Amino acid sequence: MAVLSRTDDSLLGRWFYSVDRWTLGAIGTLIGCGYVLMLAASPAVAERIGATREMFILKQVVFLALAAVIVVSVSMLSPRDIKRLAIAGCLIALAMTAATMVIGMEIKGARRWISLPGMSVQPSEFLKPCFAVTAAWLLSEGKKSPRFPGMILACCVCALILGLLKAQPDIGMLAVVTVVFLAQLYIAGLPLTLVAIGMGLIAGAAVLAYTFMPHVHKRFDGYWKGEGDHYQIDRALEAFGNGGFMGRGAGEGHVKDILPDAHADFVFAVAGEEFGMVICVFILFLFAFIVLRGLLKLLKEQDLFIVLSCTGLVTGFGLQAFVNMASTLGLIPTKGMTLPFISYGGSSVVAVALGMGMLLALTRRRGREEPA
């Protein structure tokens, strides 16, 4: 660290001294993994969909670079700026998510995207980190001043978001947002009875859905009995087995030629086939590291807003990674969920970078004079 020493008084110097360099390093490594895997998986996909591979790769390279810039620059903000950014982002993302209902593009049966010149944006991706911070703010304000109906407001915002996601439909994102909000409520000290009641309600809703909604019934049965279309999962599992411990070597994978979403939802299978269990466990370790270190840091944190925000951000991040990897490994039914930083897709990468930037900003070491 010759360039930036602790005594360096510049903006960058102070940032580098105060930021959580371990988490930053883990995020950087993840972005690096994402770059390598994108190089492995994308050419095959580009060839299949008829795009030029240069354009395909270049686009993601730009997004990954952008992600790095966003992580760093957002992490430089003060907690107050983060609060403002998140609330503004939450409002904008809410508006855009609502707009997908009207002007959204329909891809594979779901209206999640808004077409902008040169790219398409999935606003709900941005909603996830912004909502986590916004909900944390509402909840912490509610604790601070009893007259502020923080809890009720947070619940309302959450309900609104869930309604929108249900309409798109984007069940995976809905589940993530729900779990994030529940985790925040739980950390915020919600009585355990209520937690139990909430869980009971979820279970009851699931049973009701299974009983009264035929397509849920069918889907679940199909998954449970191994029926229905599990071509993608079978190919993915084959790829993992094929890779074994050390993998088949870069570029030697086969699954990317077969699976249409090899570069996006199934990129983990490509990693497993070409680089083996070693790289899979490494990626898993990076996610676990970011999540656990984030939560561990909170144990010493006194500021409720920061605690709740980080809980939400980290939970959402970890859960998204879990859902993606678990569905690729055939543990849960497939949900259209990306693997943070690794999967192809601009919205996802930028949104995840935003969330991680916020996490880094909120966990920065602060002097006493710097209020939350």
Place this chain on the structure above:
Amino acid sequence: MKRDIERTNVFTRRALLLMAGQVGVLGMLGARLFQVQVREGARYTTLADENRISARMIAPPRGRVLDRFGTVVAGSSTNWRAVLIAEQVSNVPATLDAFSALLPLTEYERARIDRELHRKRKFIPVLIREFLTWDEMAAIEVNAPDLPGIVVDAGTSRNYPFGPHLAHIVGYVAPPNEADVADDPLLGLPGLRIGRAGMEKFHDLGLRGRAGSVQLEVNAVGRVIRELDRQEGMPGEDVGLTLDAGLQEAVLATLGDESASAVVMDCRNGEVLAMATNPSFDPSVFNSGVSQAQWLEWTKDRRTPLINKATSGLYAPGSTFKMAVALAGLESKAITATDRIACPGYLDLGDTRFHCWRKGGHGMQDLRGGLKNSCDVYFYEVARRTGIDHIAAMSNRLGLGVELELDLPGQRPGLIPTREWRMGKGHAWNIGDTIVSGIGQGFVQVTPLQLATYVSRIASGRLVQPHLTRSLAGVLQPGSEPDDWPMLGMTDKLLQNVREGMWAVVNEAAGTAPLARLADPLVQMAGKTGSAQVRRVSRELRESGHFDSEKLPWEYRPHALFVAYAPYDAPRYALAVVVEHGNAGAAAAPIAREIMTEVLRRDPANRSEAPPARVADAIIR
């Protein structure tokens, strides 16, 4: 403050619980990874191996067909072929376009390739173009990186050095059809041919050999990384024929332009030394497929180039049948060799008059004279005395009107009429039918091969069967020794009566075929002429005296036949010649003489004792 601490404790507990939950969830993923990638890895690897290991069949080289001296009559030559393996290409049209840039493909070819790509399984190579020149082959190899999935392989194409001269015997190969491929997947390999006629068909399985296979490890783009396992196939077995290809050519040269056939047999063991049919066709045409025009030309030709006249041309034997009638009469004791029958030029039976070929008649005739002069009235009477039952039995015994055990597909049995056969047709047998049969006319129909067999049996006294296969994979097959064949069951004395008559036909001044006499006075030939009427000659026409078969249109002229064996005192070679619409029976005699002279000069039966070809040679080639 206490409340604050309590709150912090609650928070800490909960955060730790949350962490534990996350650790548990991520740990589960890790465990799953371990299970899938390491513990069940073997199973999934096997599944994935189906993608990784590509098994290919290696076409075995087709066996050769050799004549009795080892001359190749059907062999294989190198044929450079460009093939496309569809499973190795992601964009087939683009690859074909790239190929077209080097060697333009016609629309017809593209359509055929598309059809085959559609029909065949993806790992079976599809032929793009064959018979590439060296330069074309090199152009493809040099541009291989731009032509993924296209491979040049050195196949073989069938060639027939003797072309039309042996076409009917050796047969030909042609691309297999879908039914064949269903029976044997090996036939799905491009360039593989299946025997469609002749020896190529009869010995197809042996000639085909057994397919080898090679297991290749291929990478994600289908490139071969290494060979995992190789099972060499068995090259097809060589088939050695009894034929003498040189003699065959000489016989065909003798037949000239006539629509004719001739069969030369070793009369001691039934080996067919030459089996010529004229005109013929070029068998190599079938290798790549026959054009419509060519097919029409062949099928419309009244000289029937596609029909092997030697085995499936049916002719009334005419006077060549008279030996069978004589032997039937002798054996049934209806006549003796010395019985004399008067020939006034005709035989009246009821109100029907049967004419002798010689208007004035032959006077008193015994067996020897009857044969020598080919006296019709003599044989009318012998037939009348003997009866059709004995004649038919004797004919069949001598190889006429029955399916012979020839190892060549497409034989026709011909017909020796019997009472039962006639009844089956809804008519009663009458004596006139017997009379006409006595001179080999009427319903009697035989093939040249049957005639040659018939003469062989008379000459050797053995029940020989004509055969074309002498050795398989260098191993001599049974049947090449006279002792492999049973005796005919007739006394030599009985047969000798007929042999003497046949000798007289050729060697006595007044015989019917002095033209057939051999130049070498020490080697004598015995024979018999015959002419088979194609159209019944009406009594009015015959009695008007204006009947002259030379003036008839070609297709109504009678066929000319000649059967013979030589040397007379130690029979070796039997011969049957049929010249379609050759007019008088004597027309075939000079041809027979020329052929027999050539046979005796070459003497193939005596030069053939060494086994033809070693198996080792077959593999080196």
